[in-house]
Amino acid sequence: MSRSAPALRPFLPADTPLLAAIFAASIMELTGDDYSEAQQEAWAMAAEDEDAFGKKLAGQLTLIASLQNAPVGFASLKGPDHIDMLYVHPSAAGQGVGSALCDALEKIAGARGAKTLTVDASDNALDFFRKRGYVARQRNSVTINDEWLANTTMQKTLDSAPQRGGHA
């Protein structure tokens, strides 16, 4: 089967319930090798208050990836240089959706002048980010809904924009 590139578009408030469902399915089905069921449930519960979840997505630069017109993943940039969220539905994992979302956020951040990007990567996403050139900087423990979860702050230096001569 040929692999088609996902289409990307900005988040709209009406997308919130679908993204909450992708968020929960992604955590519950893709992170079990690295986190306990209790940790997964606490993490997935972060989208249960859809109103708050929608406000968080709207407050960041959130992109949605679709395959055959169906949303299958999303990613968000918090501030100028931090990837806050990256979630792909399990049915679409391993098809380049996460890469397409990250490519886009890296390009947007770079075009806006960011020199580096950081991400607090979950343990299951460490190799994904490592392959993209992110380097581990710091190990963290965070509490989500009374469960402790480990993650790793990683950083990537973005390609510098081509320098042009002439006047600004």
Ligand code: ACO
């Ligand atoms: N472990 C090792 N390698 C991986 C993993 C993984 N879990 N996931 C993807 N890769 C590799 C792929 O094999 C591929 O390598 P290749 O280019 O050599 O073929 C490369 O990374 C790109 O893979 P994609 O298909 O673009 O990644 P995918 O669309 O499956 O998305 C993601 C990866 C986002 C990590 C997905 O597995 C996911 O949603 N996981 C659960 C949620 C999660 O942990 N998200 C990140 C939390 S951290 C944060 O939000 C900032």
